[in-house]
Amino acid sequence: MLNVSKIKKICVIASALTLTLFAAAFAGVGGGVEAKESVDLMQLAKWTLVFLAGLGTVFGAGLAIAAKRFAVQIDPRVEKVKDVLAHAHCGACGYAGCEQYAEAVVNNPDVSPNLCIPAGAKGAEAVALITGKKAEVREPEFARIMCQGSVSKSRKKFIYEGVIDCRAAVLAGGGDKSCAYGCLGYGTCSRVCPFGAITMSTDGLPVVDITKCTGCRKCEQACPKKVIEVLPASKMVLVACHSRDKGGDTKKNCDLGCIGCGMCVKVCPFDAPSVQNNFSRIDVNKCRVCGLCVAKCPTKAIADHLPVRTKAFITDKCIGCQICTKVCPVDAPFGEQKKKHEIAQAKCIGCGICTAKCPTQAIDGTFNAQEVFAAAAAKKAKQAASPAA
């Protein structure tokens, strides 16, 4: 207990002091006592000891009484939970600080243990273990920069020479970018990030380091242009533009802006993009990250965060029907009729359309291959079952 240790401490200090005092007195030094003819050493030492011991006892007793009288019952689990949280006090959980969340998650059965986003899946598991709740795996989220209009790719309407901060720059006529929806590039997000995950590129755009980003949404709140969105990690194909200007105006302002042409809507096999307010938006719930729209977008406004997409290859099941050559948006498959086809790896973008369309499930390697094969097997099993019945 704290009080016992305090008393002990004071006793140790007192005895150490007495020893020093003796030493000082024998060496002929007064120890700071005001000038006197002689010092009654025994008397002094006695009173010192009595005084220090008395003071120590009074304080120790006082603290002990205070601790008893004003004891606050704290669930020991709160402390344990607090230890496994990230201690960023970012507020991503919806509580004022880590302490408040720890208290809530222990005391309230409805508060789920996976709210601490910076602590990640490991933290959620640990919290669940302490509180006896079930941890659901929560997909990590990352901040995504929804603008590609870097200094070299976009135009400015005036020269801004104020304070180097987006929140200040936006006060000057909405910022110096010609595009009213684009990133201003003065690095407010990189400064508010508590984890140092955002750096500014030399071309004036923020770059998110996803190994450091925890999805705490601090940058999302700080950005005056609302260019940053925090989205699930697996959704890596995004229209990186928020421009509501008409296509022509967007084109004037920026080389990489979305002009709302609707090409992505046409090519998407899953109906994920939709054009509204002159810009396209990909519905993250529908998007399967095939990357087809990335290849087709005429202004390169769609950002693909997936570093390598697995490419398709043709197995021996191929019957040479040439369907894949017809459906492929980039003309990657080739080969003569009735012979095994090949896919040009350099051209293939891994969109998975051929995998889905192949009548014999002979194309493997794309992201949807397992799913397509499973569906085909199920269909076959159903067909096999129905004639018998």
Add this chain to the structure above:
Amino acid sequence: MNSEFTKLFELIISASLINNFVFTRFLGLCIFFGVSKKMETAVGMSITFTAVMMISAALSWVVYSYLMVPLEITFLEIIVFIGIIAGLVQASDTIMRKVSPGLYYKLGIYLALISTNCIILAVPLVSAGEKYTFIQSIAFGFGSGLGFAIALIIMASIREKLELAEVPAAFKGLPMAFVITGLIALAFTGFSGLITL
């Protein structure tokens, strides 16, 4: 009576402005630089600091003049005052947690930082050295707290603006804060002729 009040007023002005602990005695710099980054923490710290200073000045005055002076053990003042302050801070921590948890969440984190701070220790030491009366000790504690609050709030407001300024890379952060502290200290020397005690 009137002259008594004048003396107290002079004491407060002297402790807060003329002999400001931060800018003329250069004490408590660690906390001064630590919590002056944001206005909110600076205000919280100032309030806690002033309260603890006044209470510790009063308590140590009682112990000093009724126990240590009669027993002729005034040479123990440093160690005794440290003990008193540490005990006081610990007790107020415990009591505040029970009595007003809201205040505890707001100011509790500062309490732990305070317990062995040099300004807090300097207040009873100076008032013991100057042989202040009970009321004067409390006034001195209040004045010192006020002075620290002024220092923290001035610094916090400057540093909040400084965040947006273009500081040369070599001076960023603490070096710039020291330069600013030096400049403010220079300005505070202007108070030195205010009252002749």
